[in-house]
Amino acid sequence: MYKILKNELIGENIFELDVYAPLVVNKCLPGQFVIVMAYETSERIPLTIYDYDKSTGILKMIYQVVGASTKELVDLDDEIYSVVGPLGNPSELVMNIDEWKEKKVIFVAGGVGIAPVYPQIKYLKEHNVKVDCIYGVKNEKYLILEEKMKNICDNFYIATDDGSKGYHGLVTDCLKSLDKHYDKCVAIGPVVMMKYVSMLTKDLNIPTIVSMNPIMVDGTGMCGACRLIVDGNVKFACVDGPEFDGHKVDFDAAIKRMNIYKTFEGRKYLERCEGSMHHGNCGNCGDK
Amino acid sequence: MRLLDKKERIGSFSEVALGYNDEEALNEASRCLQCANPQCVKGCPVEVRIPEFIASILNGDVENAYKIIRFSSALPAVCGRVCPQEKQCESKCIRGYKGEAIAIGALERYVADYALKNKLTSLKAKTKNGKKVAIIGSGPSGLTCAGELAKEGYEVTVYEALHKAGGVLVYGIPEFRLPKKIVEQEINALKALGVEFVLNAPIGKCMTIEDLKREYDAIYIASGAGLPKFMGIENENANGVFSANEVLTRINLMGSFKEDANTPIYLGDNIVVVGGGNVACDAARSLRRFGKKVTLMYRRTKAELPAREAEVEHLLEEGIELLELTNPVKVLVDEDFNVVGLEVKKMELTEKDESGRRGVREIEGSNSNFDCDMVVMALGTSPNPLSTIESSVKKDNKGLIIVEGTKTSDDKVFAGGDAVTGAATVILAMEAGKKAAREIVENDI
Numbered sequence: 001m002y003k004i005l006k007n008e009l010i011g012e013n014i015f016e017l018d019v020y021a022p023l024v025v026n027k028c029l030p031g032q033f034v035i036v037m038a039y040e041t042s043e044r045i046p047l048t049i050y051d052y053d054k055s056t057g058i059l060k061m062i063y064q065v066v067g068a069s070t071k072e073l074v075d076l077d078d079e080i081y082s083v084v085g086p087l088g089n090p091s092e093l094v095m096n097i098d099e100w101k102e103k104k105v106i107f108v109a110g111g112v113g114i115a116p117v118y119p120q121i122k123y124l125k126e127h128n129v130k131v132d133c134i135y136g137v138k139n140e141k142y143l144i145l146e147e148k149m150k151n152i153c154d155n156f157y158i159a160t161d162d163g164s165k166g167y168h169g170l171v172t173d174c175l176k177s178l179d180k181h182y183d184k185c186v187a188i189g190p191v192v193m194m195k196y197v198s199m200l201t202k203d204l205n206i207p208t209i210v211s212m213n214p215i216m217v218d219g220t221g222m223c224g225a226c227r228l229i230v231d232g233n234v235k236f237a238c239v240d241g242p243e244f245d246g247h248k249v250d251f252d253a254a255i256k257r258m259n260i261y262k263t264f265e266g267r268k269y270l271e272r273c274e275g276s277m278h279h280g281n282c283g284n285c286g287d288k
Numbered sequence: 289m290r291l292l293d294k295k296e297r298i299g300s301f302s303e304v305a306l307g308y309n310d311e312e313a314l315n316e317a318s319r320c321l322q323c324a325n326p327q328c329v330k331g332c333p334v335e336v337r338i339p340e341f342i343a344s345i346l347n348g349d350v351e352n353a354y355k356i357i358r359f360s361s362a363l364p365a366v367c368g369r370v371c372p373q374e375k376q377c378e379s380k381c382i383r384g385y386k387g388e389a390i391a392i393g394a395l396e397r398y399v400a401d402y403a404l405k406n407k408l409t410s411l412k413a414k415t416k417n418g419k420k421v422a423i424i425g426s427g428p429s430g431l432t433c434a435g436e437l438a439k440e441g442y443e444v445t446v447y448e449a450l451h452k453a454g455g456v457l458v459y460g461i462p463e464f465r466l467p468k469k470i471v472e473q474e475i476n477a478l479k480a481l482g483v484e485f486v487l488n489a490p491i492g493k494c495m496t497i498e499d500l501k502r503e504y505d506a507i508y509i510a511s512g513a514g515l516p517k518f519m520g521i522e523n524e525n526a527n528g529v530f531s532a533n534e535v536l537t538r539i540n541l542m543g544s545f546k547e548d549a550n551t552p553i554y555l556g557d558n559i560v561v562v563g564g565g566n567v568a569c570d571a572a573r574s575l576r577r578f579g580k581k582v583t584l585m586y587r588r589t590k591a592e593l594p595a596r597e598a599e600v601e602h603l604l605e606e607g608i609e610l611l612e613l614t615n616p617v618k619v620l621v622d623e624d625f626n627v628v629g630l631e632v633k634k635m636e637l638t639e640k641d642e643s644g645r646r647g648v649r650e651i652e653g654s655n656s657n658f659d660c661d662m663v664v665m666a667l668g669t670s671p672n673p674l675s676t677i678e679s680s681v682k683k684d685n686k687g688l689i690i691v692e693g694t695k696t697s698d699d700k701v702f703a704g705g706d707a708v709t710g711a712a713t714v715i716l717a718m719e720a721g722k723k724a725a726r727e728i729v730e731n732d733i
Contacts, residue, residue, distance in 0.1 A: 023486075023488070023494045023495070024494060026494065027493065027494055027495065027496075037451060040451075041543070041546075041548045041549050041550055042550050043542065043550045043552075044451075044542070068550060069550060072550070081451070082487070082488050083488065084449070084451070084488035084489075084490065084494075085490075085493065085494065086493055086494065087490070087493060217534060217537050217538065217551075218449070218450060218459075218537060220490050220493075220672065220674055221514065221515050221672055221673075222514040222515065222516070222533050222537065223516070223531060223533050223534035223537050224515075224516045224518070224530070224531035224533060225530070225531075225534050227518075227525055229525060234518060234520075234524070234525065239673075239674065253525060256526075256527075256624070256625035257525060257527060257625065259624040259626070260527035260528075260626070
């Protein structure tokens, strides 16, 4: 059991969950994730780490309620059954921080993809890397961490589908409209968004990292549920990723894999299976 | 041995083999010839003193029989159920040359279950020697090593990446073959001995071996072989293609078959399991229990199936079809990338290779399509590389940890079980755990 310090609504259907998990926090680096279970009978679902404090052992996560498993999280008060991590590899930028000192990096976050982006930018800023960020959401109700992001980015752009705040339109159009030079792009959000950002940055000649977040069970390479095709090879998002070269990920295969949502059995399966990663705006699942 | 009725098995995860009652055990024990030079002992990887424990059963002293088995084997209730006895002890039984070998596994299970029921499983530990050992992985190898060292007075901590202890005994082997209650009892016996379990702790991620070395006098890596292999055929990433590990983990560890469990299991109506080992049989039989049509597709023939004999029998009884000499070459999909079938090739057996196993080759032009809507790949597993991240422990090009005895290239680090040998059996993993404990003691660590 892990002690919960906070479990609060911070945006439209979006919650912040803080737990005491020193074993996760001690080695945690930006880009990694955790797998949690609300109760002993719950599913294991991957959650993104949005912040952590090594001095207190506190781990902060953000999740969006999309189905039974995330709904179970909402009801938690004092304790959560299981939190395991840090899983996956730390962000490539963080691991090679010295290479980026004089460079300019653009982050493109979609929806709750902003949560894993935050600790990365925070880390880069602490190491004096110049960072801009585009943050796309459906409408302003879905915005989270806005003030915090403003404080750590050199330039912070918001894009909304309905124009209720910031740039009216898609993150890709927003990125094009900036017409700036960047040495690296990091895109984290729905698969379709990452696909189109990667297509654009290929044209713009910006090396791009994406963070993939398919369904997982154990998160340690055991189940193979999270397999992807990258550069023609099968990779496991949990142990080989979650970051991959956006120009090498076979997004169409990943999206096709998400077509499991479309079959009757698949829908039933996923009704209970989706993690906070699936926010219904992938364009494939037929939700929303 | 009495078995659960075939009809009752569908829709139920209750144990299939029901075990001996007292009378049956006595009858079977009385068949033992008490050989002066018992071959069965030589067939056992941990050399359980088989005729001696059988004699104790006959004398009505089951408690002593348990003590005899327990001297050599840390997990008798598990081994009695999952060891491939027909390839080990029972294969050497003189009785077997003319008629039936003694059912040694069944007798072992009888003794172990008696001990569990009568709470004879508690162990005594020597006075604490002030030394600390960390064990990575709580599968059969880790549990055995933990028990042995705790008995010697070591302070033992077992680190487990999942949320439950037991490793393959809980995530892999299904309830109907090894009830989880038994594993739990074994783990509780270790806890009573002072062994500490840290769950949700994937070593290599939350701590490295180097971190552990600062806190412990020795480390035993028993992280198993948990990574599933795939065939590398076209469309293998299609929806409806799963690893046996995923299917088994969802069912066993996450309890997908239970009413109150939230972890879903994807089910086709016409399922193919590819492979022929115990894992393939476990996956096929688990899925069959949901009432689905299941076919086991194997590239050799029934005679070569590497799975435990009893499991193959039970599998066939349960209405699973065995499709021999058939190998998938491509996954067939619809426009939404869902599995609709397998393109398969017929195979033929060739001469025996060095290991004495028949080889196999494809028959040119024998391609045909096999309809199915779910495919489970059970092609073996390879070692999990996580635990040795950022450590100096040397591995070979297959990712297997290199050892001498159980010593790795790092003086403080020992390793054994599937992480060293590649996927093998519970008993061999146990043996390695025992050996590691002995070497840790002998090296005065």
